[in-house]
Amino acid sequence: MAKNHILIVDDDKNVRMTIKRVLDKENMTCKEADGGGEALEILKKESFDLVVLDINMDDMDGFEVLSSMRRNGNDTPVMFLSGRTEDYDIILGLGLGADDYITKPFRPRVLAAQMKAIIRRNKKITTSVVLTSGPFKFDTKTMKSYKNGEELHLSSKETSLLRFFMENEDKVFNKDQLFEAIWNENVVGDNTIMVYIHHLRNKIEEDPSKPKYIQTVWGLGYKFHCD
Structure with a gap:
């Protein structure tokens, strides 16, 4: 069975490494991007089962990244992982089409479980009705x-x-x-x-x-x- 492949987009290297360690234990593979522009370039070339996306990044915020993905027909599931905890940000992120919005600090093992749940929901349809x-x-x-x-x-x-x-x-x-x-x-x-x-x-x-x-x-x- 193919491993689930995750794109981690965060300008904080420590956050990316924390997530990567958890994914390694869960037998999932990942690729990293430290900004929105780099993430969009990667998404043009590779397919992923999930994108884990920060909001506050220097070149382009996560909301812009998600909007660009959807405009370009990329419907890969997206989970926001952000230190922004206001209701406005959460509602905006979900309204733009994110599958989940997790706030920092986060519990790595719980985060991994939530990621797998999103992937499972998006893969469960096997027959056409x-x-x-x-x-x-x-x-x-x-x-x-x-x-x-x-x-x-x-x-x-x-x-x-x-x-x-x-x-x-x-x-x-x-x-x-x-x-x-x-x-x-x-x-x-x-x-x-x-x-x-x-x-x-x-x-x-x-x-x-x-x-x-x-x-x-x-x-x-x-x-x-x-x-």
């Missing part, structure tokens, strides 16, 4: 989604959220249930699901201010509905 709901189609093997035949360009978490909604059409879920279903863990931030629903609505609704498909059920949560 096409889900259909109203104007939407979702291929569970390619993880590509379409509306009226046009491909939707969604982040990893937006993709998981749309799939979950399509598999559970007209069922109502509160924020905690959605978070547990998509992240497979307990809620870490009350705003996280709302951020992803906001971004997903912007991409699939004709009028996001009056959502037709992802409906708010006041006092209960959200449901996905197609006529």
Whole structure:
């Protein structure tokens, strides 16, 4: 079985070495970059199972790196690892399409477990089933989604959220249930699901201010509905 391959992007050599030591013990390989520009050049030439990305770097911050990746069609899962702990930064990072946001200082073994969980979630689809709901189609093997035949360009978490909604059409879920279903863990931030629903609505609704498909059920949560 091929080893998982990780790109570590951080301008702090000590952080990179700490992560590398843990990955060596977990039988994973890695490549290092000390800045955003170098990381983007590496990503043009190599494929990775996960990118671990710092935010505060001299040449380009991590938010810019992730935005550039997604603009260029690179959907490699991304985990932010940052000393920036404000809600604003966490919400922004997740909203840009990161799969997780971990704050420093971190526990190396826990970090490794979280990394493996992200990789596992993104590799678990092996057979193709096409889900259909109203104007939407979702291929569970390619993880590509379409509306009226046009491909939707969604982040990893937006993709998981749309799939979950399509598999559970007209069922109502509160924020905690959605978070547990998509992240497979307990809620870490009350705003996280709302951020992803906001971004997903912007991409699939004709009028996001009056959502037709992802409906708010006041006092209960959200449901996905197609006529």
